[in-house]
Amino acid sequence: xxxxxxxxxxxxxxxxxxxxxxxxxxxxxxxxxxxxxxxxxxxxxxxxxxxxxxxxxxxxxxxxxxxxxxxxxxxxxxxxxxxxxxxxxxxxxxxxxxxxxxxxxxxxxxxxxxxxxxxxxxxxxxxxxxxxxxxxxxxxxxxxxxxxxxxxxxxxxxxxxxxxxxxxxxxxxxxxxxxxxxxxxxxxxxxxxxxxxxxxxxxxxxxxxxxxxxxxxxxxxxxxxxxxxxxxxxxxxxxxxxxxxxxxxxxxxxxxxxxxxxxxxxxxxxxxxxxxxxxxxxxxxxxxxxxxxxxxxxxxxxxxxxxxxxxxxxxxxxxxxxxxxxxxxxxxxxxxxxxxxxxxxxxxxxxxxxxxxxxxxxxxxxxxxxxxxxxxxxxxxxxxxxxxxxxxxxxxxxxxxxxxxxxxxxxxx
Amino acid sequence: xxxxxxxxxxxxxxxxxxxxxxxxxxxxxxxxxxxxxxxxxxxxxxxxxxxxxxxxxxxxxxxxxxxxxxxxxxxxxxxxxxxxxxxxxxxxxxxxxxxxxxxxxxxxxxxxxxxxxxxxxxxxxxxxxxxxxxxxxxxxxxxxxxxxxxxxxxxxxxxxxxxxxxxxxxxxxxxxxxxxxxxxxxxxxxxxxxxxxxxxxxxxxxxxxxxxxxxxxxxxxxxxxxxxxxxxxxxxxxxxxxxx
Numbered sequence: 001x002x003x004x005x006x007x008x009x010x011x012x013x014x015x016x017x018x019x020x021x022x023x024x025x026x027x028x029x030x031x032x033x034x035x036x037x038x039x040x041x042x043x044x045x046x047x048x049x050x051x052x053x054x055x056x057x058x059x060x061x062x063x064x065x066x067x068x069x070x071x072x073x074x075x076x077x078x079x080x081x082x083x084x085x086x087x088x089x090x091x092x093x094x095x096x097x098x099x100x101x102x103x104x105x106x107x108x109x110x111x112x113x114x115x116x117x118x119x120x121x122x123x124x125x126x127x128x129x130x131x132x133x134x135x136x137x138x139x140x141x142x143x144x145x146x147x148x149x150x151x152x153x154x155x156x157x158x159x160x161x162x163x164x165x166x167x168x169x170x171x172x173x174x175x176x177x178x179x180x181x182x183x184x185x186x187x188x189x190x191x192x193x194x195x196x197x198x199x200x201x202x203x204x205x206x207x208x209x210x211x212x213x214x215x216x217x218x219x220x221x222x223x224x225x226x227x228x229x230x231x232x233x234x235x236x237x238x239x240x241x242x243x244x245x246x247x248x249x250x251x252x253x254x255x256x257x258x259x260x261x262x263x264x265x266x267x268x269x270x271x272x273x274x275x276x277x278x279x280x281x282x283x284x285x286x287x288x289x290x291x292x293x294x295x296x297x298x299x300x301x302x303x304x305x306x307x308x309x310x311x312x313x314x315x316x317x318x319x320x321x322x323x324x325x326x327x328x329x330x331x332x333x334x335x336x337x338x339x340x341x342x343x344x345x346x347x348x349x350x351x352x353x354x355x356x357x358x359x360x361x362x363x364x365x366x367x368x369x370x371x372x373x374x375x376x377x378x379x380x381x382x383x384x385x386x387x388x389x390x391x392x393x394x395x396x397x398x399x400x401x402x403x404x405x406x407x408x409x410x411x412x413x
Numbered sequence: 414x415x416x417x418x419x420x421x422x423x424x425x426x427x428x429x430x431x432x433x434x435x436x437x438x439x440x441x442x443x444x445x446x447x448x449x450x451x452x453x454x455x456x457x458x459x460x461x462x463x464x465x466x467x468x469x470x471x472x473x474x475x476x477x478x479x480x481x482x483x484x485x486x487x488x489x490x491x492x493x494x495x496x497x498x499x500x501x502x503x504x505x506x507x508x509x510x511x512x513x514x515x516x517x518x519x520x521x522x523x524x525x526x527x528x529x530x531x532x533x534x535x536x537x538x539x540x541x542x543x544x545x546x547x548x549x550x551x552x553x554x555x556x557x558x559x560x561x562x563x564x565x566x567x568x569x570x571x572x573x574x575x576x577x578x579x580x581x582x583x584x585x586x587x588x589x590x591x592x593x594x595x596x597x598x599x600x601x602x603x604x605x606x607x608x609x610x611x612x613x614x615x616x617x618x619x620x621x622x623x624x625x626x627x628x629x630x631x632x633x634x635x636x637x638x639x640x641x642x643x644x645x646x647x648x649x650x651x652x653x654x655x656x657x
Contacts, residue, residue: 130434138434138479138480139434139479140479140481141479191429191430191433191461192430192431192462192482192485197431197481197482197484197485198485199430199461199462199463304436332547332548332564333435333564333566333613333614334564334614335435335436335437335439335564335613335614335615336436337436338436338438338439338442338615338618339433339436339438339439352643356650357643357646358643358644358646358647358649358650359618359643359647359650360643361642361643361646361647362618362641362643362644362647363439363618365641365642365643366439366442366443366446366618367442368446373642373643373646
């Protein structure tokens, strides 16, 4: 009885928060429920097939893809807005209390707590690299904590990226693992072995350390053929075509991770892939917005690894707006901008925006990128000649921009 | 300059694979570009653990790293005395955070185990009670450099011997976490060849006067002022406002 009242109180609070215009309300609603009933998460998850999706980059996209795949088999609860702390997970389950499946995106620092509460069928571990060092502490400590958490879940299958040494080190001790060769383009945090600290010998195909930590054989491989054709190839020889509406090599990797997870949860891989092909907007990411005489494409990149992936998605023919904030959710330290290879930019026009536009502008100057600096991104768009613009924003900058661009997709942030 | 026959300024980034966590290799980019914009040819060498390090660089830079990487980096430097000798007698060195600690006499890790540093500077570091994370402002003791801004993220308490001076007097933040001879909280260290600090940012991107000081020390040349767009706005952000 108390549990139901606690969930109801949280749901009411969330609704009130939404009506007051304070956002989706999932965070405050979740907090109210957890304060009233600390084991609410475990009770809300009970009886469902739960998948947790974690890692530094691609959590939101992969959880959207996996939710779409599972929806081909049954009802799904999902924290679709990307509120990925404990409270966001709880709100998603409370909002849809009777689903067969649940897909929960979880911040890597909260994975241990959520996993312990919900005893998931599957944990998807995408990649681990530096992000918000001021908040999250060192990457290796995060991986070590994840590893300890995974050992405590003997019934869970960990679907893990075999191409990321930090992920392999974290997931190797898990009882059940499905390794996926999903790719890793940014190796800035794993040039040394996460286990022993030696320099890591690696080729594009394989990596291995003298201490014995090496890339495991993958059960699934993301294969990117020429001209947009791609597939998920299983060691059994099965090959599943993947036709995504989302751009980029890294989203192919995310999709193959999601196919492997869906297959483990009972979905036919081809059905999973077909369902995922219709996902074209992930909480506003990759969405096209018309603003005045501009067609704006919104991209999110919040750390060096994410940026490296995004550089391959930016359209060199379009003007480019980069928006950088440094609020708590972004990480206060802007040093990470110096690990982004901005010198590779080929856009004809580049504008530095955001609350840390000056930090970004200085970085661009040292990369010999000619640019202008306009702190307000909406003013910057308005000032540009009519046409197509790619906007790459970090976390809070992206959320602000979505809220402010009038014709942005209407889902609450 | 340095070990090269031509007049190219050579900047060596030591162990970017181990000491690259906080993007400090950006300091080398800043130094090289500020040299080039003054008409001085410059080259950046990434010196990884698997090579015998060149001893002829004009400037060496070391960055911050995770605990385990710091131990590996210290051991590697101790195995290359010729490099340490060059840092002591011919080159100029910028050492940030873990890099700064490594160049000192000793460090101890969280379990209390103490181990020797490279010993180029008379600094000892022990772990503090909590991590110091946040924006830092210091008054730099190098004439003409002015205020320094940076972001610290470390657990070290570093004591600078009376024979050295800290690089800056802390106005905001923690820095070394210990007072200097006059009782002021200090950050880093300044000797004739070595600049050590806890400041990331990277520190030279936020403090171009410190970059120019290193360039002048390394080249012996007086440098014309540079007016970089956004630079003043960046410094205003961190120095004038009580920014977070």
